[in-house]
Amino acid sequence: MDQETLGSIVLLVIVTLISVVQNAFFANKVEHESRHCNGKVLQRQGSSSFDRVYTANQNCGHAYPTFLAVLWCAGLLCSQAPAAFAGLMYLFVRQKYFVGYLGERTQSTPGYLFGKRIILFLFLMSVAGILNYYLVFFFGSDFEIHIKTITSAISPLLLIP
Template identity: 35%
Template sequence: MQEQVAFLATVTVLGVLEQAYFAMQVIYARRKYKVSPPNITGNPEFERIYRAQVNCSEYFPLFLSVLWVSGIYFHQGVAACTGILYLFGRYQYFHGYAASAQGRLAPLYFSSCILWILIGLSSLGLLAHWLPVDVAYLLKHHTGL
């Protein structure tokens, strides 16, 4: 069983580490820009870093869900590679947003596209699971091949 999910587990841990890194960046920004908790407003640079971290955190459960479903029901390797791309996109998003509000857009579109791919892989995998179809049987009996 462990071999069947080792890549997914690795990407999950990498994602958790990325989330921890984003949270640490907020702590550093609080110190740098003197924004004490529970305040979330102040210096625009702080606010962008804070929003980037919150936005990444909001999408993380969705990412984990479709990563694991696509890995279990579609293909572990494909899901793990796609997951790495997603994490890369979120890293770019975080740093792009920290630099400027406009800097978040291209990485946001990229990571959203990757997330939709994972949703599609999950859907295909579950569809194949619930509707097992013998393609050879269908070809033979419905096309005369």
Template identity: 55%
Template sequence: MENVVVENIYLLVVVTLVSVVQNAFFALKVEKECNSPAFERVSCAKRNCMDAYATFLALMWCAGLCLSQAPAAFAGLVYILVRHKYFLGYMGQTSQSTPGYLFGKRVLFFLVLMCALGIVNYLLVRYCGSDCHKELLETLTKAASALLLIP
């Protein structure tokens, strides 16, 4: 029984751990810039990333558990890369962080859609007794997750 649970969440766990390492990188970068003129920008970029972090984790885990682990984990990795791009862009000029910010919103929206589809599927199974939609939804989300790579 325990192997089944781990099998269903290991990708989500890996992405979560990668995001924790990224947060540690952000914190070290802020500490390194402590006595420099760029401290305010780096600190603000880290704060902005941390503000969205809980939302990202909740959406990724809900999407992975309610619908499909692989597309949710893939979207999570894309979000981590985009968040890194945002952080580095914010250290330059604020306008350089805009593409990362907009791309991150798109990934979060995809995760919200996955959560909603998973919940609707659960309700259909629970109250209508039809489970044929889950495979279709998983296939669609796997295909749609590749669209996240389009800038």
């Protein structure tokens, strides 16, 4: 791969690798809790603390493919930097959700709702990139600079709860 191609995806790769490390952390928590509660590796029956860790891990895993898809689509079709920033924010709120789920379940709700908003933002970035592609293809009008400006300006608003 040439440097230009790598430069256009390196932030997305970094966020993806951080998410892999986070998944390994979640899996390690499940294994640790299983050993702590049952003395054996990965028995599904156990204490309520094991059930909470296991369920939090499963819930995070269910949204993971969607997150990766919209992260890469938004980064490739629209703008890499805002997509990577939103991806980092998603990983942060996913961590907040996981840790919140281990406590009272109401503590996980803000992370869940915030995560949904970030997924929506990445989805809308992807749609904007697709629309821009077809505007260029059919009409010769390129709005890429405007879309990048808008997404760069809007992405910090994701920090507002």
